[in-house]
Amino acid sequence: MIVGVPKEVKSDEYRVAMLPVGVEELVRRGHQVLVERDAGVGSGLPDSDYEEAGCELVDGPKEIFARANLIVKVKEPQPEEWPLIRPGQILFTYFHLAASRELTDALLATGATCAAYETLADEQGRLPLLTPMSEVAGRMSIQEGAKYLERPQMGRGILLGGVPGVAPANIVILGGGVVGANAARIAAGFQANVALLDINMDRLRYLDDVMPPNVDVLFSDRHTIRKQLERADLVVGAVLIPGAKAPMLVEAADLKRMQTGSVIIDVAIDQGGCIATSRPTSHAHPTYIVDDVVHYCVTNMPGAVGRTSTFALCNVTLPYVIEIAQHGIDAAAKKSKPISRSINLYAGAVTNRPVAETFGLKFDERFAV
DSSP states (O other), X not given: OEEEEOOOOSTTOOOOSOOHHHHHHHHHTTOEEEEETTTTGGGTOOHHXXXXXXXXXXXXXXXXXXXXXXXXXXXXXXXXXXGGOOTTOEEEEOOOGGGOHHHHHHHHHHTOEEEEGGGOOOTTSOOTTTHHHHXXXXXXXXXXHHHHTXXXXXXXXXXXXXXXXXXXXXXXXXXXXXXXXXHHHHHHXXXXXXXXXXXXXXXXXXXXXXSOTTEEXXXXXXXXXXXXXXXXXXXXXXXXXXXXXXXXXXXGGXXXXXXXXXXXXXXXXXXXXXXXXXXXXXXXXXXXXXXXXXXXXXXXXXXXXHHHHHHHHHHXXXXXXXXXXXXXXXXXXXHOHHHHHHEEEETTEEOOHHHHHHHTOOBOOTTOO
């Protein structure tokens, strides 16, 4: 199979979808790998490393999309890439289709097969290709929150950990999954007061056992959320329903309960956001203010730490890339339930139930497991 790795074109995206070792492993198995020049530069991986691993360097995306059977990316195809996608071509990347009808319709029209990292689930329901980026985003959410709480960034002027004689910041984390748990651990390390909310009591009992004493785990409901917003200096939106649009946990009117200069980091923005006033932003223009509350809603947070994120991502994606390259998407889906669950679109049909339900489209059950 011919595998193509284009350079990411999304604003301030510094990750690359394959490491040189991935190229070597594919070439050893008889596959051809095309890598766009400078694709790895943002992650500190020069073209020479890829050439030594056995790839063919290509000058631009047009040739990669024209020749490759399997396109391996990090972020969803951007509008300038849509015309390059061919019927029957396999795209393996993050899509977050439920957050964008425009993207969904555009990819359906291509007739390509879209296998999404974020819906590839194992037998335990875990999301192995989403987990490492959720870990990065969860940890980054506190790092970015600390920055934007500073007064020059229009924040409240609060140090997360306080100092002797001055209280630390109050941090509210909505969602106790991978993002929320990682955010809570980092926030606790800053010595902040942390409230971690979730609706799963078994998960809350687990988190109560493993979290430091400055993390309070609370059952999430409308009353608790509103009460916590009143005392919050920093709110992290960390909820996820795999493949579906994120639930709206904070309504626009709720912002009036928050303190002037408080900060919201909506990590769920990739799936539409869990704050009513959230809208996608970029690393170049990461924040905006609504009702005196700073909003940070960058859709590719891990892209800012490209080297860490690239290695973390490629460590988990490579085995599935090899599986698809070895067998093709149809045979790989029959052989591997996780790969089957990853297929969101197939030859103009919607094969992911949450995506179909989000947009009222017909659900094709051919890959249902």
